[in-house]
Amino acid sequence: MINHYLGYVNLNVKLKNRIYTVLGVIGDIYLLYVSIRWIQNGYALRGSLILLVALILAYFTVMNVFYYFTEKKPPFDVSPKIEKVLGKTLGGTDPAAEAERKAAEQARGSNNLLNGANIPANGYFDSKKILPGKVAVDINQRTNIARLADQLQQMNLMAPDYGGLGARELGQQLKQHHKPIFAIGLGVNIPYFELQHDGNDLVVYAGINQAQKAPMGKITTVGLQPIDDVYDKVKLYLANVILVGGPFMELGRNEPIEKQAPYTIRVQLAYEREATEPETSHSTVSDPVGNLSTHTLHHAQPMAAPTSRMKRYH
Known part of the structure; x- marks a missing residue:
């Protein structure tokens, strides 16, 4: 829902990812709370599974905090390896x-x-x-x-x-x-x-x-x-x-x-x-979009088109 409503606002990429990171921190804290409550109430297996998921998500949340809120390189960043492995196993393409x-x-x-x-x-x-x-x-x-x-x-x-x-x-x-x-x-x-x-x-x-x-x-x-x-x-x-x-x-x-x-x-x-x-004699004329050059002007013949042409905007 938050992603949907943010679509109505024109935000730059970095700010939007910062918002998602903050929301991820809040969600991860909630998962940690839920997992601890399950364990305290005697459901150790179920609580441990939720705790494991929360810890994995916490790792990626920390990586995003480094990536979007600081200029430091995060330690133990495994995201390039994960991206490479998933690209090979799931038929993905090269990122570049x-x-x-x-x-x-x-x-x-x-x-x-x-x-x-x-x-x-x-x-x-x-x-x-x-x-x-x-x-x-x-x-x-x-x-x-x-x-x-x-x-x-x-x-x-x-x-x-x-x-x-x-x-x-x-x-x-x-x-x-x-x-x-x-x-x-x-x-x-x-x-x-x-x-x-x-x-x-x-x-x-x-x-x-x-x-x-x-x-x-x-x-x-x-x-x-x-x-x-x-x-x-x-x-x-x-x-x-x-x-x-x-x-x-x-x-x-x-x-x-x-x-x-x-x-x-x-x-x-x-x-x-x-x-x-129209002229019949030799004369020197100026090319309006090039350099001075000598042309032979024949009767009733137009001047030659300039050789320069637009290949791209500059």
């Missing part, structure tokens, strides 16, 4: 492999990070003409992003639960990959977003829907080039916007510890070259 599998499901699952195989909310763009963009965020825009994150969580469109991984699984992943693990995984799709011109600035607007959109940041870089260098050379469109950041786990001295990071956004931009006057 299972943790990796759950992480992969998390990336594909509840938070639905869109990748090249899916079509984002703004439609489909040719992956060869998509570049990552960097976004500058001021104080007001950061507040808008935090408000959007709260709305997504309240509407069950975002689950900051580490994909359901427990503390041990998180610890195994952190030891193996040496990278922080965010509660929302690789990111969460934002339901609505658009790009608006504000003078010479390109501002990202996003929200739960078009009616509740708000400014989330200003585009500063497209690919490797500052926005000022490409603003009048290409047309830019928002291909995708995701919410990233928030609480994350990193490896402490003996166990994973949770820290807080602000939510922010990452963007992908699709580009389309502005129309150019």
Whole structure:
């Protein structure tokens, strides 16, 4: 019942396990009391069996106290051996492999990070003409992003639960990959977003829907080039916007510890070259998303597409 009611409250993994440990201590004390009363009333065998169970549970309770309330390594910890034996005898899988599998499901699952195989909310763009963009965020825009994150969580469109991984699984992943693990995984799709011109600035607007959109940041870089260098050379469109950041786990001295990071956004931009006057002579032109290079411009032929392409968010 307690586990059921705690499900209504969004608690981090460590706090929830601390609550379970305290409840385990109370339950174990009760079992010890019951076993002693059985023995005092002449039921030695029955009382001894209950006492044996209480002592075994007391051992694991002490292990949990060390694990969740201190940074010390518990003495005589047999849990890794038990986990290994049960995995072999009951047909279990390797813990590290299972943790990796759950992480992969998390990336594909509840938070639905869109990748090249899916079509984002703004439609489909040719992956060869998509570049990552960097976004500058001021104080007001950061507040808008935090408000959007709260709305997504309240509407069950975002689950900051580490994909359901427990503390041990998180610890195994952190030891193996040496990278922080965010509660929302690789990111969460934002339901609505658009790009608006504000003078010479390109501002990202996003929200739960078009009616509740708000400014989330200003585009500063497209690919490797500052926005000022490409603003009048290409047309830019928002291909995708995701919410990233928030609480994350990193490896402490003996166990994973949770820290807080602000939510922010990452963007992908699709580009389309502005129309150019046909020429027949050799000239040097600037690639809006690459370096200066020499092109031979033929009559009525468009410029070649840039060779750089987006392989991942950065």
